[in-house]
Amino acid sequence: MQQNRWLSWLSPLLLLVLWEGAVQAGILNRIFVPPPSEVVVALVDGLVDGSLVADVVVSSERIALGFLIGAIPATLLGIWSGLNRTVYYLVRPLATMLYPVPKIALLPLVIVVLGIGEVSKIATVAMSVFLMVVIHTIGGVMQVDRRYFEVGRLYGANQRTLFRTVALPASLPAIIEGWKLAMGFALTLIVGVEFVGASNGIGYRIWQSYELYAIADMMAAVCLIAALGWVLTVGLDEMERLLVPWRHTIKESRMPLVQKWWGAVRPWSYTAAIVPVLLGAAVAAHEVTLNWLWLALALVGSIAIQGGTNLMNDYYDYKKGTDTPAVKGTGGALLRGDMTPEQIFWAGIIAFAVGSAIGLYFVYATGPFILWLGLCSVAVGYFYTAGPFALAYVGLGELAVFIFMGPVMVLGSYYLQQPVIALPAIWAALPVSFVVAAILHANNLRDIDTDIINHKRTLATMLGRSGARVEFYVLVGGAFVSVLVLIALGLAPWPTLISFAMAPLAWRLMRTAATEEAAEKLHPVLRGSAVLHMRFGMLYVIGWVIALWV
Amino acid sequence: MQSTSPIVFERVGLTYPTGVTALTDITLSIAPRSAVALVGPSGCGKTTLLRTIAGLEQVSTGTLTVAAGATRAMVFQSGLLFPWMSVADNISYGLMARGMPALQCRDRARHWAERMGLQRFVDAYPHQLSGGMQQRVGIARALAIEPDIVLFDEPFAALDAQTRLLMQELVCDLQRQGVCGTMVFVTHAIDEALIVADRIIVMSARPGRIIADVTPQLPDVPIAQKRALPAFTQAFADIWAQIRSEVELQMHEEVR
Ligand SMILES: Nc1ncnc2c1ncn2[C@@H]1O[C@H](COP(=O)(O)OP(=O)(O)OP(=O)(O)O)[C@@H](O)[C@H]1O
Numbered sequence A: 001m002q003q004n005r006w007l008s009w010l011s012p013l014l015l016l017v018l019w020e021g022a023v024q025a026g027i028l029n030r031i032f033v034p035p036p037s038e039v040v041v042a043l044v045d046g047l048v049d050g051s052l053v054a055d056v057v058v059s060s061e062r063i064a065l066g067f068l069i070g071a072i073p074a075t076l077l078g079i080w081s082g083l084n085r086t087v088y089y090l091v092r093p094l095a096t097m098l099y100p101v102p103k104i105a106l107l108p109l110v111i112v113v114l115g116i117g118e119v120s121k122i123a124t125v126a127m128s129v130f131l132m133v134v135i136h137t138i139g140g141v142m143q144v145d146r147r148y149f150e151v152g153r154l155y156g157a158n159q160r161t162l163f164r165t166v167a168l169p170a171s172l173p174a175i176i177e178g179w180k181l182a183m184g185f186a187l188t189l190i191v192g193v194e195f196v197g198a199s200n201g202i203g204y205r206i207w208q209s210y211e212l213y214a215i216a217d218m219m220a221a222v223c224l225i226a227a228l229g230w231v232l233t234v235g236l237d238e239m240e241r242l243l244v245p246w247r248h249t250i251k252e253s254r255m256p257l258v259q260k261w262w263g264a265v266r267p268w269s270y271t272a273a274i275v276p277v278l279l280g281a282a283v284a285a286h287e288v289t290l291n292w293l294w295l296a297l298a299l300v301g302s303i304a305i306q307g308g309t310n311l312m313n314d315y316y317d318y319k320k321g322t323d324t325p326a327v328k329g330t331g332g333a334l335l336r337g338d339m340t341p342e343q344i345f346w347a348g349i350i351a352f353a354v355g356s357a358i359g360l361y362f363v364y365a366t367g368p369f370i371l372w373l374g375l376c377s378v379a380v381g382y383f384y385t386a387g388p389f390a391l392a393y394v395g396l397g398e399l400a401v402f403i404f405m406g407p408v409m410v411l412g413s414y415y416l417q418q419p420v421i422a423l424p425a426i427w428a429a430l431p432v433s434f435v436v437a438a439i440l441h442a443n444n445l446r447d448i449d450t451d452i453i454n455h456k457r458t459l460a461t462m463l464g465r466s467g468a469r470v471e472f473y474v475l476v477g478g479a480f481v482s483v484l485v486l487i488a489l490g491l492a493p494w495p496t497l498i499s500f501a502m503a504p505l506a507w508r509l510m511r512t513a514a515t516e517e518a519a520e521k522l523h524p525v526l527r528g529s530a531v532l533h534m535r536f537g538m539l540y541v542i543g544w545v546i547a548l549w550v
Numbered sequence B: 001m002q003s004t005s006p007i008v009f010e011r012v013g014l015t016y017p018t019g020v021t022a023l024t025d026i027t028l029s030i031a032p033r034s035a036v037a038l039v040g041p042s043g044c045g046k047t048t049l050l051r052t053i054a055g056l057e058q059v060s061t062g063t064l065t066v067a068a069g070a071t072r073a074m075v076f077q078s079g080l081l082f083p084w085m086s087v088a089d090n091i092s093y094g095l096m097a098r099g100m101p102a103l104q105c106r107d108r109a110r111h112w113a114e115r116m117g118l119q120r121f122v123d124a125y126p127h128q129l130s131g132g133m134q135q136r137v138g139i140a141r142a143l144a145i146e147p148d149i150v151l152f153d154e155p156f157a158a159l160d161a162q163t164r165l166l167m168q169e170l171v172c173d174l175q176r177q178g179v180c181g182t183m184v185f186v187t188h189a190i191d192e193a194l195i196v197a198d199r200i201i202v203m204s205a206r207p208g209r210i211i212a213d214v215t216p217q218l219p220d221v222p223i224a225q226k227r228a229l230p231a232f233t234q235a236f237a238d239i240w241a242q243i244r245s246e247v248e249l250q251m252h253e254e255v256r
């Protein structure tokens, strides 16, 4: 199960990384197969100079027009045929006969009749959409349980009321299904149509790039048409939720969209993603002037990866059925019916895509070191709970987090500003390492009883409750002690002492951890540890920043 | 409602276009505002008989007279609620179809929801409700139009035993309040028939004929007590004796 969860979203990531690596290592010819990082650059360039944007707009217009012109009359005719025998026998045989004809094969004919302009392109799309929608709509209306009509009639509905209250709503799900399929058709078709006899649009761009052998541009255009397809699919899904609410609601949810997603992605949990990146930049700022754009990109990338991880975890927890509606975050949102699993899944994929795109851009811009860092992180992430040697279940979870959410991330962020593998950056990360490990340990401490029952071997279960408490003191205390040691050794500037403003909070956490045993009493310690990480970490970073001037 | 019988069958027969004869020689007259239960082996034509009263099937022979202008409502075994409508819209469907303005519909829906203990679910969709709750909506939808004739087609067959008891109580209450008009209640369960109806009609295996018509005189007491009465057990035994051979016949029919 754990393996599946990882594999399903790891494989695309791995493919990208392998691809990048293969090109960087010279195994693949850069001319024929440009690395993903170059594709990202081409994509960004095309979007910034507006050429790709214009192509997307043109193609979207053609799709939208073709779809509307095809789908609206098809829906009406389909409903009519579904209800009326005469119309049915007139329409259905013709539609099924024409349906298997590949519409693209008719394009030359359409061009002969309608000329090579916009009209022929839109007409080809519209035709295909029309047939698809007609057939699905007829099917949808015909498959409505006849008994509903009987009930309607029994309760006094006339033909018009029957249509409005029974025929239409009952066949709507199938009709919308037809729209969705037709949209997929339209998308495929428009690319083919634009390959020939077009002077703009995404399809034209792809073909043009092929003729110029600008493979990276071509792939960028392919990415865009994929994104367009995704947007259209999501749009239709939303429309379905609106038109067919009875299919989706588990409980009528009136939570505003923003609030839903806020709860889903849990931005407050991102302190572990933010603090190390800021710290790396702050340390580097003592030696170079900062590249602010890259710092911002690194932050976005780091947050995206963390967000993707959150979303994916929720998705798979939901699939496994481990969450309950009370659970905060998306797992709970899913069960409350605020969001569909597909939405969560795709949001996770997008987050990973954004994160990987940024990572690949950095690889492109700074060389393979970042790639190795990224690869190691992914490997550790994978072996964290999966594989024969799951780190988290042999008591190495804290150590893994200590190393990777501390020194590795700080060094990565530092390296972007100054491409040197600098030991001072690694030392400077230690206080943050201690607190981030404390968060994980607070979690294990809370779950110690259930973990023992489930034979989960965390450091906490190995040490026993009293040993686990001592470990918590060591980790929280270690954060503060390490600051003192670093200052004493001259590895951190003295203003970082302001992080001691969080000592009272740390003390309270340790006191609670020392006295409480019940999981729900220990839960605040977990939350508090995350808060401590954020505040302590930010103050520590601010100390480094202040030291730039004093 | 006038004092003449609102439903009169005279030598009614019904043969489906497929050639299946579902009813033969049904002669039956149902008194106004009475509660009649219809029991019989499965496939004997109970549903068919209800559907003829509802006007959903035409009789092939004989005559069926339903009082002119009598409004009819039906509660189905599978509920047949409209899944795309909220509970409130389902309840007021008959009123809406008859042209009542939306606001008033909403009002009546609320009224009936409350009466059925559904007030918390007016905005829910049927699939969000339990089976028992769905049947309450089905009953509310039927009663909201204040029908002269209410037809129940095994409405509680799919419910668990406790919920079924609760629903039987509900139907008895509604009947006592006089909102069920003339009621015809189809059921497989003899005890259910004895609880909800005053008069019980037993049908034969297909093609359905009437083989017994009993009116046990049971006092009007809570159903838990009613079941323990000697008269109840006696009536149960009598009806079972009548029906037993028919059920066996039906079983052999199915083997063949
Ligand atoms: N629309 C129809 N067309 C053809 N035959 C039908 C139709 N409806 C019912 N029948 C047949 O008529 C017979 C009586 O059916 P009916 O549904 O009235 O029985 P029932 O007593 O309600 O059975 P059950 O107890 O299973 O509900 C059955 O043999 C059935 O197969």
Ligand SMILES: [Mg+2]
Residues within 6 Å of the ligand: B046, B047, B048, B153
């Ligand atoms: Mg039946």
